[in-house]
Amino acid sequence: MNGTNEFVSLMKPELIITVIIFVLLFIKLSKGIKNDSLLPIVRVLLLLNFIAGFFFNASGSLFDGMYHTDPLMAMQKNILNLGVFLISLLFANWFKKTDHLAEFFILMLSALLGMFFLISSGNFLMFFLSLELATIPVAAMANFDLEKKISSEGAMKFILSSAFSSGILLFGISLIYGATGTISFIELPALVNTTPFQILAFVFLFTAFAFKMSIVPFHLWTADVYEGSPFATASFLAVISKGGVVFIFITVLYKVFQPMQEVWYNMVMLLSIITMITGNLFALRQQNIKRFLAFSSIAQVGFILAGLSSNSPEGITSVVYFILIYVFSNLAAFGVAATISAKTGKENIDDYKGFYKTNPFLTWIMALALFSLAGIPPTAGFFGKLFLLTAGASNANYLFVIIAALNLIVSLYYYLRVIRSMFMDKNEYPLAKINVQLSTKLGMVICAAGIILVGMISWIYDYIQSLS
C-alpha cells in the first residue's frame, strides 16, 4: 500500500496526463462530438492539470532510480503544463477548423508525457525511451495540415532528422556504457573523467541534444519544419519541446557530466556564440513569420546556452526562469501570428503593414511579445536575458559577454522590423479588422500579464532559486 502511495504521489504529473489522454480517447470513441464542445472540455482538463501541478510535489526515486523527481522538476513540468494550456487557448481558430481535434490533443499530450518522463529520467535508457515518446507524436502533429504539401514535407524532415539524431544518441549512450559500464545518472558522475574516449562519447550525446534544441550547426531542420507545420505544432516545438530538452540538459550537464565541466564549458560557450550569431543573422532577412520566429528561437537557445555555461545554481535558476518567460513571450507571438493567418491566410511580415490601424489589440500583444523576446524592459524578457548573461558572466569571460550583448542589438533590429511594419509603415489596404475569439483573447491576456509581471515580481525568481 505504501508503495502504491509513493508511486502515485511521485508520478502524479504523468498519471494525470495519462488519464486525460484516456478520457480524450473515450470521448473520441463515442462519436458525434463537435469541436466546439470538445475544446472547452480539453481546456478545463488542462487547466485542472496545471492547477494540480502546484500541489503535493514530493521528491524521490522509483524503479531503482530509473525515474527521479523533485520539486524543481515538478515546477519544470508545470511550466510545460502551462504552455500546453495556453496553446489550447491561443489557437482556437485553427482548432475549430481541424478535422481531428481529439487526435491532435492526444498526440500533443503524449509528447508532453514523453517530456515529463524525459525530465524525470534517471538513466540513459529511460532518457532514450522518453525522448522517442516525446518526438514521434510531434512528427504526426507536424503533418496535421493534411491538404498542404509543405506540411508533409515538414513532417518528413522532422522525422528524418529525429531518427538521425536518435541514432547518434544511441551511439553516444553505448560509448558511455562502454567507457563506464553503467548508464545510471547516479552512478555515472563518479566514473566520468576527461579521457578522450569519454569526451568522444559526450560529443555524440551533445550532438543529439543539439538536434533537439536546434543548436547551430544542427538547426537546419528547424525553419522548414516550423514553416510547414500548423502554428499549434510549431509553437509546441518552439516552446514545450525545447523547454523540456533544456531542462533535462541541465541535469545531464550539471549532475552527470559535472566532472567534465572544463570540457563542456568551452563547448557550450562556443556553440552559444555560434548559435546566437547564426540565428540572428538568418532572422534578419526572413519574410515568413514562422521562419522568422524559428530563427529567433534559435537565437534564444544561444542565450539559454550562455546561462547554462555558468555551472552554478544561478545558471539553473536563470535558465528555468527564462524558459518560463519564453513560454509567455513566444506563445503570445505565435498566437497573434496564428490568429492573423487563420483569418486572412497572410503569414508574411510585409502583410502586417498598417496593422495597428485596424487591430490595435493584436498589435500591442505582438509588440509586447517581441519586446520581451528582444529583452526590452519593463517586459520579463529583459530580466530573463539579463540574468542569463549575469550567470554567463560569472566566469569573468568578458569577450563572451560582449559578443552576447552585441547580439542583443542585432536581434533588436529584426524584432523592430515587425514592430515597424505594424505600427509605422503606410498601407492603403491594411488587413481587415479581425474578430478575435474570446478564448484566444483570454490566452493573449494571460501571456501579456505574464510578460509584464513575471519580471517585476521577484519572488518567482526566488522561488525557483529556492528549489534549485
Place this chain on the structure above:
Amino acid sequence: MNLSLLLLVPLITIIAVLLMRSNQQVKWMSLAGASVQIIISLFLFVYYRSEVAAGNTAQMLFQQQYEWFPALHIGFHLGVDGISVAMILLTAFVVIAGILVSWNMEKMTKEFYFLLLLLSLGAYGFFISLDLFMLFFFLEIAVIPKYLLIGIWGSGNKEYSANKLALMLMGGSALILVGLLGLYFSGAERTFDLMKLSQTNISVTVQMICFPLLFVGFGVFSGLFPFHTWVPDGHSSAPTAGSMFLAGISMKLGGYGCLRVATYLLPEGAKEYANIIIILSVIGILYGAFVTMMQKDLKYINAYSSVSHCGFVLLGIGMLTKTAITGAVIQMVSHGLMTALFFAVIGMIYQRTHTRMIDEMGGLLKKLPFIITVLFIVGFCSLGLPGLSGFVAEITIFMGSWEHPDPLHRIITILACMSIVVTAVYILRAVTKVSMGPIKETFSHLKDAAWNEKLAAVILLFGIIAIGVAPFWLNDLIRPGAEIIMQKITGG
C-alpha cells in the same frame, strides 16, 4: 520626502491615460500628471535645501532601500543628491512643456501621451536609482518610447532615423551592460548597489576595462563624438515633443551616467582616459559647431548644436576638476531647458509656416512677435549671452578647465572657447533670417502663440532666466555632489 512618489505619479498617470476614453480627457490627465510631477520636484528641491541647511551631510538623502532580487543581490534603492535633484527639476520642466506643446496632437493621441509619460517615468527612475540594475532598467525603458515616437509621429526619413536611434542606443546599453557586469563581479561581495560599490576597492585592471565600456556606453546616449550620428537624424525626424524629450532629457541620461557611474565608481579609469575624453569632446564641440553653420533646416541646426553643446558636458566631466564637473551639470540643466525650448519654438513656427528651411522664411517677427521673441532669447542663451543659463554653464566649465596648467588642457580649453564664436555666427544668421526682412505673402495670416504654447515657453524661460540671473542656487545644489566625486578621484 518619499522618493517613490516620483515613480508612482507617472505610473498612475500612465494607467489613467490608458483608461481614458476621449482625447480631451487624455490631454488633461497628462497635464494634471505633469503638474503633479513639477510640484513634487519643486517640493523635493525645497525640502532638500532645507535638509542640507539643517546640517544633514549625508551623501544621498531620502534613501529608501528594499530587496528586489535578493538571490542576485539586486536591490530597490532610491536616493538623491544635489545633482540628481537638479536633473529631476529639469525633467519635470521639460515634461510639462512637452505635454503643453503637443496639445494639438490629433494622430493617436492616447498612444502619444502614453509614450511621453513612459519616457518621463524612465528618466525619473534613472535619476533616483542608487542600484545599478535599476538604473539600467530605467535607462532601457526610455529607449523604445523614443523609437515609437519618432517612427509613428515623426517626419522626413523617420523610419531610418528611428531605427538608427534605437540600434545605436541599444549598442550603448550593451556596452553599459558589460561594464555593469564587470562591476558586479569586481568586489568580494556581488552587488549592484552604487553606495556599496563606491566603497569597494575595484582593482585597477577592472577599472581599465570597465571605464571605457561604461563611458562610451553612456557617451552614446549623450552624443559623444564619434557616436553622435543618431543625434541629428533622431532629433530632426522626431515630433516636437519628441525632440524636446530627446534633447532635453534623454541626452542628459548619458551625461549623468558618465558622471555618476563611470567617473564616480571608476576614478582610476577616469584619470587614465581623461585625455582621450577631452580630445573627443572638443572634436565634438568644434565639429558640431561647424556642421551647424552649413545647415539650412532649423531642426538640424538645433540638433547639431546639441552635439556641440553636449560636448561641453563631457568636456567638463573629462577635465576632472570640481568647478568643471559643477559646470558640466549646470550645462546639462541649462542645455536641457534651452534646447527643449528651442525645439518647441521650431515646432510652433513649423506648425504655422509648414517649413523648417530658414531660406523660405523671413519677417516673421511682425506676425509672430511672441514666438520670435522667445526664439531670440533662446538663441542668445545658446550663444552664451550673460544673464541667461548658457553663459553660466559655459563659463563655469572654462574656469574649471583653466585650472589645469599643462599645454594640452590649455589648448583644448582655448579651442572649446573658440566654438562660441562659431555658435554666434550660426545662431545669429538663423535667427535673423527667420525674423527680419520682408515677409512672404503666404505668411501674412499667421496667428501668434496660443495659451498652451505661451505657457510652455514661459515655464522653460523661467528656468533659463532663473539660472542665468541667479546661478548660485543651482551651484550650491550641485557643488557638494561634485565635491564627493572629486574626493574619490583625488583619493582624499
